[in-house]
Amino acid sequence: MDMTHFIGRSGVxxxxxxxxxxxxxxxxxxxxxxxxxxxxxxxxLLEILGLCLTRRFEHWTRAQTWVESLRFGFGSALKLFVNQSTSYITSSNSLRTVLLASYLIDIILTTVYSGGLAAILTLPTMEEAPDSRQRLYDHKLIWTGTSQAWIATIDKRSADPVLLGLMEHYRVSDAAQISDYARSEQMGFVVERLMYGHVGNTELIANESLERLKLMVDDIYFALTAAFVPRLWPHLEAYNNFIMAWISSGLDKFWEWKIAAQYMNAHRQNRILASQRLNLEIGPVKLGIDNIIGLIMLWCFGLICSLLTFVGELWHHKQVKMPVP
Known part of the structure; x- marks a missing residue:
């Protein structure tokens, strides 16, 4: 048998x-x-060191110990970093200069940080989706179809390790199971990508299930469709020329679009194809709990630590006041 030029392309x-x-x-x-x-x-650290040394060798007050100077430098640097003033009154020009320089540096840092944090809060970060051939393999996601025929044409002898790994995670399910799984399960559902972008075999997926699903950006594998003819068929060259003329004229694209318009739901097709790329709304976005849940978690952690510290201080104070027998 001889083969003609490819007539079409079908991707899974x-x-x-x-x-x-x-x-x-x-x-x-x-x-x-x-x-x-x-x-x-x-x-x-440089701010703490500068404040510590300046306070230690300040001539306008009594000599400060290294511990007192280090405590002053550490406390003042942290207060300035969170835009809080220090209660220390200084009459030394050198210490005033160091405090002013530290305050200006901290103002710049906190302003830049606040701007970056505001931008991050309004642009949500999404987890990695198994929406490519390699990521589907890395996530070891189960994918299912109604028949073993979806992977029957794969030649295991020439298939790459990624494709062989994907075949191990393929499961056969009936139509009712696929429809139910699409509503809640974390798994993939086989569809066919036609030559000119349309998607087939989507009838089993309900409209409400499409909200939680997205189309992969590439194919798991694809195959070219050709015709087999008798060996040494005298009309093979003419038939190949006819195929090339058919494709060059755009008739194959015309008929795919015509069949899609007649038998497929255009709204579903556009919705599925649009899900291939993440669509983030550009413009003012109303913040929700998902935007600040990380801050709330850290805030709760701080509250718990503060409460435990307070209880420890009460216990320590009670132990100190307890009379010695």
Missing amino acids: TCLVPAPHHLISWTMLLRPFQPMLWLCVMVCL
Whole structure:
């Protein structure tokens, strides 16, 4: 048997769970890169060192011990970093200069940090979705179809390790199960990507299930469709020329679009194709609990630590006042 030129292309892809918002206490660290955070820490240490040395050798007051000077430098640097004033009254011009320089540096740092944090809060961070061939393999996500035929054409001898791994996670389910799974389960659902972008085999997915699913950005695998003809068929060259003329004229694209318009729901098609790319609204966004849950978690952690510290101080104070027998 001989083969003709390819007549069409058919790709196997999936509708996979859409990504969710990432909720993490590390949101507070995201405005600065790790190297910039290191520079901020070095800047704070230099401020503490400068305030400590200036206070230690201040001539307008009594000589300060190193412990007192270090306590002053540490407390003042942290207060200035969070825009709080210090209760210490100084008459030394050198200490005033160091305090003013530290305050100006901290004002710049906190302003830049506040701007970066405001931008992060209004732009939600999404988790990684298994919406590509490699990520589907990395997530080890189960994907399902109504027949073993979806993977029957794969040649295991020439398939790459990623494709072989994906085949191990393929499951066969009936139509009713797929419809139920699409509403709640974290798994992929097989669809066919046609030659000119339309998606087939989506009838089993309900409209309400499409809200939690997205189309993969590439195919798991694809195949070219050709015709088999008798060997040494005298009309093979003419038939190949006819195929090339058919494709060059755009008739194959015309008929795919015509069949899609006649038998497929255009709204569902556009909705599925639009889900392939993440669509973030540009403009004012109303903040929700997902935007600040990381801050709330850190705030709750601080409250618990403060409460435990307060209880410890009460216990220590009670032990100190307890009379010795």
